[in-house]
Amino acid sequence: MAEDYSKKRLITKKSENFSKWYLDVVLNAKLADYGPVKGTMVIRPYGYALWEAVQRYFDGLIKKEGVKNAYFPSLIPLSLLKKEKEHIEGFSPELAIITIGGGKKLEEEIAVRPTSETIIYSMLSKWISSWRDLPVKLNQWCNVIRWERRTLPFLRTTEFLWQEGHTLHETPEEAKEMALQALSWYERLYKDLYAIPVLLGIKSQSERFAGADTTYTVEVLLPDGKVLQGATSHILLQSFAKNFGISFQDKEGKLKHPYPTSWGLSTRSLGPAIMVHGDDNGLILPPKLASTKLVIIPVLGKDNAKVLDFAKKVKKVIEEFKSGFPGNVELWDSDKDSFGWKVNEAGEKAPVTIKYRQLDLEAERIEQGSLEKLGEFVEKMLEREQVFLYDSAKNNLEDNIRQAADFVEFKKIMSEKRGFIKAFWCGSEECEKRIKEETKATTRFLPLDAKEESGKCVYCGAPSKHIWCFGQAY
């Protein structure tokens, strides 16, 4: 699907205006487009292929650990959502409500799922009765609707795609272990697939998921010094199980309520994957995330039959190398587009374009041996690229974690480079609110491995036990 090539150069430089660069890249690289309903987004084939890579990777991880996929209806009666007070309070401003079905006004209003805890628990209450039914480990790949007024492709959209994991356990210890395991899966996915290092921690009370006892978070640093919640994992309030009447007989025959967790990663996470690695020229994707890993562009003109024949051989050799690249190598042999257009287009589609001019094109003189080395060569090149992107991002992250001894220093960092700021916080919501008002920084997390220390709140000076991590949300 060709576009006017001259249009493609209208990408704002990342170094000049990061937000505009991001929109330019998403739209020009045809990752996404705006949908007709305000707040919605179309995920175009090249963008959707990224989500497919996420699905393949994550689905493999969770299945190995006994999580089973299922599908629950997207239509949730409002009465079900209202069963857990904190949950509905958090979600009611974002709901899309169906009032007409099959041509008739409905007796009960129906919400399109913003998340599936309530409908899943209403079903689990029917399916669970004994300790033998636990643990339950379910996952669902689906769309959810949360009303948004403004769209920011991938990052803020009324509809997004995600996986939502939902589990039930006999003990709170098992629930905690599960939530932390999910967190570690997200950390791995960010590292292995997105080539992005993340920070792990616990959310403050005001930043928790509506209905969570504990919310764990994976936090990402963006190129402009703002930060983002990359995925979350929750130990839910046991009231979820109680309010939905889920109970089980333990081994001693006693009736108990199980302990729930939920955890989710969405297409929103593709935002940072695009933001972190690109440069002034446009999109750069980590090879493991990119669907098109390699583009072969034959130089057409004379001897086309021979050139194409050779290009096809190159493609085959690479694709068959350790069966590592089936479907990931594209041969652009069409004569619809010019060589120049193809080279520029390839720059945005594939991390790697092999320039391989030196090979002799006389078919009979190609040594099988030299061709066969190509597979290994490409594999190494892609691995190197993946490691390079991760290392660059890691260096940048490390350079942007700063400690603020007092509020003057805190404000100075926020007015300059931002990034993550470590500072003592007394834990009061009042200080959290004031810090946000004065600097735009919110509490991001208490590091997972935080030890009890002794210091003074960076805002009010009151005795504080923990150093929290702050940052400005994108």
Added chain:
Amino acid sequence: MAEDYSKKRLITKKSENFSKWYLDVVLNAKLADYGPVKGTMVIRPYGYALWEAVQRYFDGLIKKEGVKNAYFPSLIPLSLLKKEKEHIEGFSPELAIITIGGGKKLEEEIAVRPTSETIIYSMLSKWISSWRDLPVKLNQWCNVIRWERRTLPFLRTTEFLWQEGHTLHETPEEAKEMALQALSWYERLYKDLYAIPVLLGIKSQSERFAGADTTYTVEVLLPDGKVLQGATSHILLQSFAKNFGISFQDKEGKLKHPYPTSWGLSTRSLGPAIMVHGDDNGLILPPKLASTKLVIIPVLGKDNAKVLDFAKKVKKVIEEFKSGFPGNVELWDSDKDSFGWKVNEAGEKAPVTIKYRQLDLEAERIEQGSLEKLGEFVEKMLEREQVFLYDSAKNNLEDNIRQAADFVEFKKIMSEKRGFIKAFWCGSEECEKRIKEETKATTRFLPLDAKEESGKCVYCGAPSKHIWCFGQAY
């Protein structure tokens, strides 16, 4: 997730009451359950795994032919749906309408997608301008909502999952070729995965998709002699392209409208996959569709450590055979459930349970050779089972295609065994309607390879050129 074993035997015999047997099997084998909103269904892990097998198989087929996956919003403004007159007339009685979003009454009502032609074409009109942009071959895996008053698990539900393919072509010939290719993919899927032979044909005008010029269908025979539309593929009216302002410049610089097709296969197709092969004892799944292909149940009691150690070896050997069975072999080593319970449960979960008593359990005396043969043994056994199921279904289909020379014969067949009936039809909607009223049989299709013949309409006796296939829809 264990249940009272005694409950499990409450499966109606298939030979006694087919409809009740189907519901018993779906609910007892935990394939699905009813959702809280009338008409909705929960697809439980074991049922969802079947859909995952469909996704893997079909996604592989279409990607090889250059179809790209994408995701379009599920929220469609009503005004978009109304742009194609025949389309909205067909779908308006089935729509779910959102009137409230983010706490406010919406200015324009929004439909939850019943199918995505309109939203996809509204986007393609922005993306397409030249012959170089064609063909467009998109596919989407998603949920759709079509209001239903009664639920029949898988077969009739307000929400279902499906793939919807949408393509645009330069010429009507290419569009036809695409629609027929999609049809052949569905035929292959039914044969290879579901072990079900299907009949292919063209729908009559009254049975066409709302907005189609031609609807091709894959038709399935069910065990009670009723028949089902298993998947459809449409050459759409060119008005779709016109009404949505999609045009392209051809090689000569002339402005033209492209030719659209769409084609879909849904979770509804899992209905026949379950119905066709099961027997009085319950569910029978073709091995290629089943997620759990093999269950190993160690006989626990004495020497448990040795028995389990051996069972694990058996599992490993089979799983690693040609890497054909990763994740498809289950070892039920838990002591939560009894051996008897496991054996019965396994009967519903896996096509094959190996009884392998003769092997010597003394670890040091197991010959590596005999163990290694297990992989091959299992593979052959599963292949045999797959072929056996297909052949049985094929014999049954062939036995149930009958020719009716006149309406007396037609009515006799319909009052006895039903199945597919071949008969001349004049093509008038009046005869089609009367035949349905008097026998419940509708026109199912004109066979793809139908030749022009000369005969008399089975109902009115008027001269007729074609022999159509009739049957009673499930």
